[in-house]
Amino acid sequence: MEKKDRMIQLFKPSYDEREIEAVAEVLGTGWTGLGPKTSLFENAFAEFCSTKYCVGLSNGTAALQMALKLLDIGPGDEVIVPAITFVATAHSVLNSGAVPVFSDICPITHNIDPAHAGQLVNGRTKAIIAVHLAGYPVDMDALRSVAKDLPLIEDCAHASGTIYKGKPAGSMGIAGCFSFHAVKNLSMGEGGALVTDRDDFNRRARRLRWLGIDRETWDRQNMDHSYWWEYQVDEAGTNCHMDDIHAAIGLVQLQKLEAANNRRREIAKSYCAGLEDIQEVSLPPMETEDLRSSMHMYRIQAENRDELNLYMGKRGISTGVHYKPLHLYSCYGPQPSLPVAEKAFDRILTLPMHAELTDDHVSEVIDSVRSFYHG
């Protein structure tokens, strides 16, 4: 079979003239850096997450690194992370100087297994990172009960719109770390944010995101002109703040988010109806009233995954594998085996999921999986 020249994309951002106009407006003002649009986005996103604060950052990795820094995590410390997540989660721990300790996962959700995570806690453990994988919420109550007083950091890169027992993702841990990368539910091209209720974290993160400088240029612009150039630097930070161009895109995307996530949920229901009778395929966990997924990804578990992947590709359908268990990467050094994650890895396949998929696309994906198994 010849590969089709038109692919059904795995992920795709949805932009239209509203984002273009929002960017044009910022360019027209002449202020494109950290400034008023970033503040507007921060206020709106904090409200969306039901948190006191949102600190706009350059990407989700910066948000994770910031959360670890705010907790003063460094050499000699350990942080527990789930085995199945993007490398950014564990790299952030490594880059803080601490050691990522990999927990096995729950067999159905593939989120961190609280029971196993609890067994890994020791005197060096300084935090646990809960990744709401694919947008499906981590069992935060179970994780909290094993973590006891340890801080929980939420990796919400997939979770713009995820809700656990009425609480938005990002509002349950000590800090929530979001990514607004191109293919995320809320897409800015690149961007991230740390949300928190902690006043001290908010104040420190605002300085650390801009090299430790205590007063942002925009604020200094707007003060009286005596010593307007003066600022203090008590702690060295990095340069990882959001800027007004990305924030302007984010403000539009935030308005569209609920409708886009609802479209994702509709697509998930169609996939479920079209695939549930295929014995060789297991479907992702269903939403309940208490557990609302942002449906960032639609991950199935499939027999003969590699052949299915090739078959879909030849029919013009992009698929992916999210993710190879992190403990299998050499950069983390020798690691104990994690049987649930390793077993899952052989079977996971991500099907196309984004708000621009048409019903015809969805039918094509379903027909392709069906014809692979049933001819």
Ligand SMILES: Cc1ncc(COP(=O)(O)O)c(C=O)c1O
């Ligand atoms: C689970 C997870 N955490 C963190 C990140 C990092 O986000 P960013 O790419 O914005 O740095 C990603 C990005 O894909 C992710 O999937």
